[in-house]
Amino acid sequence: MRLRSRPGWRIPGVWALRHLAPALGILVVALLAAGCGARPWGPRTITLTLTPEFTMEPREVVVRPGETVRLVVVNADTRLPHQVRSAAKLGPDLELEPGQRQVLDWKAPAEPGAFPIWCGMPGHRKNGMVARVVIRGER
Ligand SMILES: [Cu+2]
Numbered sequence: 248m249r250l251r252s253r254p255g256w257r258i259p260g261v262w263a264l265r266h267l268a269p270a271l272g273i274l275v276v277a278l279l280a281a282g283c284g285a286r287p288w289g290p291r292t293i294t295l296t297l298t299p300e301f302t303m304e305p306r307e308v309v310v311r312p313g314e315t316v317r318l319v320v321v322n323a324d325t326r327l328p329h330q331v332r333s334a335a336k337l338g339p340d341l342e343l344e345p346g347q348r349q350v351l352d353w354k355a356p357a358e359p360g361a362f363p364i365w366c367g368m369p370g371h372r373k374n375g376m377v378a379r380v381v382i383r384g385e386r
Contacts, residue, residue, distance in 0.1 A: 290352060292317045295378070297329040297343065301371055303364070303378035310355040311384040318353045322346060329376065330367040337362045337380060359383045 293316050296304045310316055322329050322343035331341040338353055359382050366376035 290315045290317045292319055294319045294321060295331065296320075297322045297324060297331070297366065297376070299324040299326065301366075301374040301376045303331075303366070303376060305378065307379045307381060309381045309383065312359055312382050312386045313355060313357045315352055315354045318351050320349045320351075322348070328368065329371065331364055332367040333364045333380070334362055337364070340367070355380075355382050357386070 293308055293310075295308065295318065297320070298304060320331055320341060320343060322345060325345050328342060328344050330343070333340070336356060341349060343349060361382070362380045364378050364380055365372040368376075
């Protein structure tokens with residue numbers, strides 16, 4: 248008696264569907280995920296987190312000259328208020344209550360440069376509550 252393969256496996260179209268559909272699904276998901284990072288309809292979002300360990304995360308924020316970004320500042324400390332201060336040219340000073348979150352659309356200066364930002368609460372800057380905003384790249 249001859250062994251017969253299952254009918255579905257003989258038809259190339261069905262084979263292709265069975266084998267390629269999952270791969271296509273992954274590709275579509277990957278493209279969608281990538282698309283979310285570079286939304287053409289709004290500024291990209293940068294999250295700056297103020298931590299109970301007296302740090303700012305990330306330590307460095309890189310933006311293009313004149314770029315507008317949606318800045319989400321999160322005070323992840325549930326006990327203490329923290330601040331984000333900088334040279335006046337960079338932007339407004341912020342103060343966040345414990346657990347508070349502020350969202351602002353912020354436009355980077357037009358000239359390249361590097362600016363420190365820090366928490367102005369007594370002793371916090373000295374304890375490492377600092378970061379750097381770097382403006383570089385194409386306008
Ligand atoms: Cu602080």
